[in-house]
Amino acid sequence: MSEADTIAACRPSLRQQKQRRVTSLAVTWLMGASALLVMTPLFLVLYFLIREGASSIDWNFFTQLPKPTGETGGGMANAIVGTLVLLAMGAVIGVPVGVMGGVYLAEYGAETANYWIRFTADVLNGIPSIVWGMVVYAMLVLPFKGFSAYAGGVALGLMMIPLVMRTTEEVLLLVPQSYREAGLALGIARWKIITVIVIKTALKGIITGILVALARVAGETAPLLFTALGNNFWSHNLSQPIAALPLQIFTYAMSASDDWHRQAWAGALVLMLMILSINILVRLLSRGKSAS
Amino acid sequence: MAEITQSSAVPALKNARSGWPDLSFRWLALLAAMTIIVLIVLVGWELYHGARLAIAQFGPGFLVKSNWNPVLDDYGALPFIYGTLVSSLLALLIAVPLGVATALFLTEMAPVRIRQPVITVVEMLAAVPSVIFGLWGVFILVPWLRDHLFPWLRATLGFLPIFSGPIYGLSMLAGGIIVAIMILPIVTSVSREILRSVPDLQREAAYALGATHWEVIRIAVLSYARRGLFGAVVLGLGRALGETMAVTMVIGNRPQIAVSLFAPGYTLASVIANEFTEATSPLYLNSLFELGLVLLAITFIVNAVAQLMLRTLTGGGTGKT
Numbered sequence: 232m233s234e235a236d237t238i239a240a241c242r243p244s245l246r247q248q249k250q251r252r253v254t255s256l257a258v259t260w261l262m263g264a265s266a267l268l269v270m271t272p273l274f275l276v277l278y279f280l281i282r283e284g285a286s287s288i289d290w291n292f293f294t295q296l297p298k299p300t301g302e303t304g305g306g307m308a309n310a311i312v313g314t315l316v317l318l319a320m321g322a323v324i325g326v327p328v329g330v331m332g333g334v335y336l337a338e339y340g341a342e343t344a345n346y347w348i349r350f351t352a353d354v355l356n357g358i359p360s361i362v363w364g365m366v367v368y369a370m371l372v373l374p375f376k377g378f379s380a381y382a383g384g385v386a387l388g389l390m391m392i393p394l395v396m397r398t399t400e401e402v403l404l405l406v407p408q409s410y411r412e413a414g415l416a417l418g419i420a421r422w423k424i425i426t427v428i429v430i431k432t433a434l435k436g437i438i439t440g441i442l443v444a445l446a447r448v449a450g451e452t453a454p455l456l457f458t459a460l461g462n463n464f465w466s467h468n469l470s471q472p473i474a475a476l477p478l479q480i481f482t483y484a485m486s487a488s489d490d491w492h493r494q495a496w497a498g499a500l501v502l503m504l505m506i507l508s509i510n511i512l513v514r515l516l517s518r519g520k521s522a523s
Numbered sequence: 524m525a526e527i528t529q530s531s532a533v534p535a536l537k538n539a540r541s542g543w544p545d546l547s548f549r550w551l552a553l554l555a556a557m558t559i560i561v562l563i564v565l566v567g568w569e570l571y572h573g574a575r576l577a578i579a580q581f582g583p584g585f586l587v588k589s590n591w592n593p594v595l596d597d598y599g600a601l602p603f604i605y606g607t608l609v610s611s612l613l614a615l616l617i618a619v620p621l622g623v624a625t626a627l628f629l630t631e632m633a634p635v636r637i638r639q640p641v642i643t644v645v646e647m648l649a650a651v652p653s654v655i656f657g658l659w660g661v662f663i664l665v666p667w668l669r670d671h672l673f674p675w676l677r678a679t680l681g682f683l684p685i686f687s688g689p690i691y692g693l694s695m696l697a698g699g700i701i702v703a704i705m706i707l708p709i710v711t712s713v714s715r716e717i718l719r720s721v722p723d724l725q726r727e728a729a730y731a732l733g734a735t736h737w738e739v740i741r742i743a744v745l746s747y748a749r750r751g752l753f754g755a756v757v758l759g760l761g762r763a764l765g766e767t768m769a770v771t772m773v774i775g776n777r778p779q780i781a782v783s784l785f786a787p788g789y790t791l792a793s794v795i796a797n798e799f800t801e802a803t804s805p806l807y808l809n810s811l812f813e814l815g816l817v818l819l820a821i822t823f824i825v826n827a828v829a830q831l832m833l834r835t836l837t838g839g840g841t842g843k844t
Contacts, residue, residue: 252735254737258737261624266628270648279662331551335555347560355559355562359818361815362566365795369570369812393559422548452654453768477768496658
């Protein structure tokens with residue numbers, strides 16, 4: 232067989248070529264269908280949240296305490312406030328430590344040390360949230376003999392640290408090196424350069440990162456199960472158990488009462504709206520960033 | 524004149540090098556960064572410390588024993604390890620093909636105009652809290668599965684032992700499906716990052732050889748991105764193993780090892796969530812801590828492997844969803 236014959240034998244026939252094109256088209260459609268299928272759950276969840284939850288949201292839902300078993304009505308006022316309190320406590324721990332850690336990684340750290348800190352932070356981000364609940368239980372609930380809002384806040388705060396640290400580092404590294412050099416050339420102290428120039432330049436990005444972390448922990452239930460525990464009344468003391476929206480949704484969803492199921496849907500809708508609005512805020516902030 | 528400038532510059536420079544505010548700021552930052560290392564040690568230590576009674580009592584046999592009996596104070600982890608692994612593998616079987624196909628669609632095929640909306644929807648899916656998926660799972664998804672999908676599966680694939688037996692609704696398969704939905708966003712977004720890092724030169728070379736769209740993807744893109752995509756799968760596995768609330772609500776919570784996927788199961792994370800506050804005896808609580816330690820060990824290893832695989836490819840920054 233000559234070389235030309237070999238090439239001719241290898242050349243696909245018209246039928247083969249058509250088959251290849253059909254396969255390609257079929258795969259394209261299959262992938263488009265996959266993308267649609269991946270998006271479906273979000274729309275289904277949002278649809279049912281609105282269908283089942285919207286009718287139960289009224290003034291009472293935001294102003295009243297949960298009613299005891301058997302009585303209908305009542306609301307989740309304490310759980311909504313509880314979630315906000317827990318988020319605030321989480322932020323008090325997670326934001327300063329996370330931001331300062333990010334500053335270290337971006338501004339000071341040596342190559343090798345940074346590699347391992349980043350690596351550990353990413354691994355910590357992947358640790359199941361229920362594990363954080365157990366750790367804080369062992370740290371704060373057992374020694375102080377009681378579930379408390381403090382323990383819940385610490386659990387959320389610890390989860391926020393690696394999240395905030397990684398995003399802070401990323402946005403600080405985006406600040407041009409010449410800004411720092413300009414500061415040094417003016418004889419400004421390093422810490423002032425970092426706080427007044429670098430952090431100020433990257434502030435929008437840092438706030439975005441903090442909001443993302445807050446949105447992520449706002450819906451967490453597992454770390455609160457045996458730290459904040461939940462509470463059917465107003466909390467006047469942070470060393471006592473406190474209610475939280477995700478906890479209340481879980482308890483009501485697993486109960487046998489239809490009225491509680493209705494309220495669980497309403498609570499879920501409110502929680503989802505809270506998280507969605509943080510996400511929209513993040514989107515608005517980061518749009519501004521990419522434009523400038 | 525020159526002297527004045529100099530004398531005002533010198534103290535400033537000195538200040539920049541060794542002023543105490545500068546030093547303390549630096550130490551503060553170092554301290555904050557070090558909390559990460561402290562945290563990982565703390566997590567391991569607290570769980571180990573909490574589990575020490577159970578470790579002393581049962582030894583390594585804890586991992587392969589299938590009793591879970593609070594009345595007799597006798598505990599073994601096997602049904603939970605089994606449930607965690609099976610539900611996570613089911614989730615991967617569903618989520619990986621869908622997630623990678625969606626990522627391919629987004630990077631290789633979709634018109635630019637519809638890319639961003641799809642990406643936004645996938646990101647929003649990642650923002651839905653676990654407990655809301657659980658609520659939706661219990662009241663909407665599981666009844667639908669029980670009445671439609673499961674009977675159909677049994678009718679068509681019933682000859683397989685995994686699709687036989689009575690249908691409960693709350694089951695291992697329902698758990699796997701809900702976890703699949705929850706890891707879809709991370710699998711999709713990390714795969715997309717990986718595919719975007721494939722150089723266009725690869726694609727152009729394949730097109731130049733006369734390859735069709737699909738052949739370009741198969742030959743030039745997928746083979747190039749194989750290792751990175753595997754990293755994305757491992758990262759998804761890490762998330763799947765630790766999923767707690769949604770799984771707890773739909774998996775049926777029965778500590779058994781059943782062949783049928785229609786039967787209820789139990790995972791490490793769910794048993795901790797359900798029984799932790801009810802643990803009456805010290806050994807019971809210690810056994811739950813040991814389950815937590817097992818869960819931590821598995822997820823730690825899986826996540827470390829995923830990070831190492833992705834890091835060598837993209838230079839880090841893949842820990843976020």
